[in-house]
Amino acid sequence: xxxxxxxxxxxxxxxxxxxxxxxxxxxxxxxxxxxxxxxxxxxxxxxxxxxxxxxxxxxxxxxxxxxxxxxxxxxxxxxxxxxxxxxxxxxxxxxxxxxxxxxxxxxxxxxxxxxxxxxxxxxxxxxxxxxxxxxxxxxxxxxxxxxxxxxxxxxxxxxxxxxxxxxxxxxxxxxxxxxxxxxxxxxxxxxxxxxxxxxxxxxxxxxxxxxxxxxxxxxxxxxxxxxxxxxxxxxxxxxxxxxxxxxxxxxxxxxxxxxxxxxxxxxxxxxxxxxxxxxxxxxxxxxxxxxxxxxxxxxxxxxxxxxxxxxxxxxxxxxxxxxxxxxxxxxxxxxxxxxxxxxxxxxxxxxxxxxxxxxxxxxxxxxxxxxxxxxxxxxxxx
Amino acid sequence: xxxxxxxxxxxxxxxxxxxxxxxxxxxxxxxxxxxxxxxxxxxxxxxxxxxxxxxxxxxxxxxxxxxxxxxxxxxxxxxxxxxxxxxxxxxxxxxxxxxxxxxxxxxxxxxxxxxxxxxxxxxxxxxxxxxxxxxxxx
Numbered sequence: 001x002x003x004x005x006x007x008x009x010x011x012x013x014x015x016x017x018x019x020x021x022x023x024x025x026x027x028x029x030x031x032x033x034x035x036x037x038x039x040x041x042x043x044x045x046x047x048x049x050x051x052x053x054x055x056x057x058x059x060x061x062x063x064x065x066x067x068x069x070x071x072x073x074x075x076x077x078x079x080x081x082x083x084x085x086x087x088x089x090x091x092x093x094x095x096x097x098x099x100x101x102x103x104x105x106x107x108x109x110x111x112x113x114x115x116x117x118x119x120x121x122x123x124x125x126x127x128x129x130x131x132x133x134x135x136x137x138x139x140x141x142x143x144x145x146x147x148x149x150x151x152x153x154x155x156x157x158x159x160x161x162x163x164x165x166x167x168x169x170x171x172x173x174x175x176x177x178x179x180x181x182x183x184x185x186x187x188x189x190x191x192x193x194x195x196x197x198x199x200x201x202x203x204x205x206x207x208x209x210x211x212x213x214x215x216x217x218x219x220x221x222x223x224x225x226x227x228x229x230x231x232x233x234x235x236x237x238x239x240x241x242x243x244x245x246x247x248x249x250x251x252x253x254x255x256x257x258x259x260x261x262x263x264x265x266x267x268x269x270x271x272x273x274x275x276x277x278x279x280x281x282x283x284x285x286x287x288x289x290x291x292x293x294x295x296x297x298x299x300x301x302x303x304x305x306x307x308x309x310x311x312x313x314x315x316x317x318x319x320x321x322x323x324x325x326x327x328x329x330x331x332x333x334x335x336x337x338x339x340x341x342x343x344x345x346x347x348x349x350x351x352x353x354x355x356x357x358x359x360x361x362x363x364x365x366x367x368x369x370x371x372x373x374x375x376x377x378x379x380x381x382x
Numbered sequence: 383x384x385x386x387x388x389x390x391x392x393x394x395x396x397x398x399x400x401x402x403x404x405x406x407x408x409x410x411x412x413x414x415x416x417x418x419x420x421x422x423x424x425x426x427x428x429x430x431x432x433x434x435x436x437x438x439x440x441x442x443x444x445x446x447x448x449x450x451x452x453x454x455x456x457x458x459x460x461x462x463x464x465x466x467x468x469x470x471x472x473x474x475x476x477x478x479x480x481x482x483x484x485x486x487x488x489x490x491x492x493x494x495x496x497x498x499x500x501x502x503x504x505x506x507x508x509x510x511x512x513x514x515x516x517x518x519x520x
């Protein structure tokens with residue numbers, strides 16, 4: 001088992017522009033993010049000997065495009081949390097001596113669709129046979145499938161769900177790079193266009209272009225880099241099903257319950273030690289599931305926790321401080337942006353910096369509760 | 383016959399019996415013979431134990447409405463608003479489906495309402511298991 005703090009993030013950057021970036025293709029967004037992260041760490045492509053990015057054939061595309069000859073690659077693609085898994089796998093690879101310096105890249109032309117990877121329907125897959133015939137059309141119709149059951153069992157209201165979006169907009173208002181920054185009220189959310197009942201458009205993530213990249217190396221080398229290292233204290237990962245209709249519990253994600261606690265335990269921390277939290281918010285219900293499944297609150301307590309202001313600016317557990325997928329950006333695989341915000345918070349350079357933040361948890365989801373990855377960061381080596 | 387345009391399932395050797403069943407007006411599930419527990423979607427082994435000791439049986443077709451969304455945008459084969467639902471079968475497994483014979487509104491679609499399977503042909507090859515409100519609640 002890796003020791004907490006054995007590996008660190010020494011380079012981190014997003015694409016120069018996020019939001020609407022039609023002048024770059026998908027591979028171009030990967031490269032822009034990678035070049036920015038290498039500049040951040042004062043490294044050249046020839047210094048990189050490990051590479052991770054999402055999906056079939058992507059590591060070789062990105063390696064060749066950037067001029068990298070890796071000794072270790074990872075193309076794990078389990079959706080938007082793939083980058084949390086890349087961090088976990090890269091940390092193990094560095095510790096094992098397979099490579100010394102890993103670059104993880106993300107680029108997605110989610111809005112402009114320039115050179116975007118097509119997602120062909122697979123009528124022979126189990127989802128193709130047992131979900132697609134019933135009319136789902138993308139994540140807004142699938143991710144909220146469990147929500148009414150969650151609301152009934154937990155006593156959660158439409159107002160509670162809307163409050164998640166309202167609080168995240170408060171954070172986004174502090175972030176000049178966020179796509180939506182104007183304050184909103186619960187009434188604004190409830191009066192916004194219904195997409196797939198019970199989810200309104202202000203409870204659904206953005207669809208944007210952008211990317212990000214991270215560079216990891218051993219903690220022993222990390223002190224020689226220009227930026228303050230963000231140490232990796234613990235990690236976790238899991239998967240459940242590609243079919244949201246088949247998740248074993250509609251009120252809780254099994255993948256969350258494996259990945260989150262595994263990471264927190266590996267880090268040797270308790271929940272009370274956590275100063276800053278990111279929970280991948282493709283939709284407004286995700287932070288509710290995440291708070292409960294990771295054990296920050298008891299079952300059924302998440303909505304009240306947010307309503308009482310604990311996650312908003314000045315609260316005891318600042319959550320999604322970049323504005324999240326709901327207000328900051330969401331290219332399709334938002335996990336990279338959650339990780340970027342965690343690193344900024346550990347460096348002390350976030351636009352909405354949490355004063356004195358020393359330990360951060362970054363929790364991702366992939367697919368529709370299909371996969372999960374969690375990384376615990378610290379700004380000091382234990 | 384359902385309106386054309388829906389995504390059409392393509393059976394595999396492991397799922398063929400299910401689609402043969404719906405075409406013949408039967409909802410076929412599988413059961414782990416070691417634990418007695420039913421499961422879905424089809425596969426030739428038990429997801430509970432990994433045992434290949436499994437059998438196919440006909441489900442009652444009784445279910446309750448477990449969760450859903452109501453989609454408000456047009457999709458080929460559907461007229462919005464339409465509910466994409468998950469039902470919990472009496473035998474335990476859950477499946478995605480549509481609810482027919484019922485207004486597609488939150489007021490009409492009440493969680494845990496009793497439902498009964500309704501077989502609707504998509505074309506000459508494929509019949510989908512949809513659900514309608516059970517008689518006793520109609």
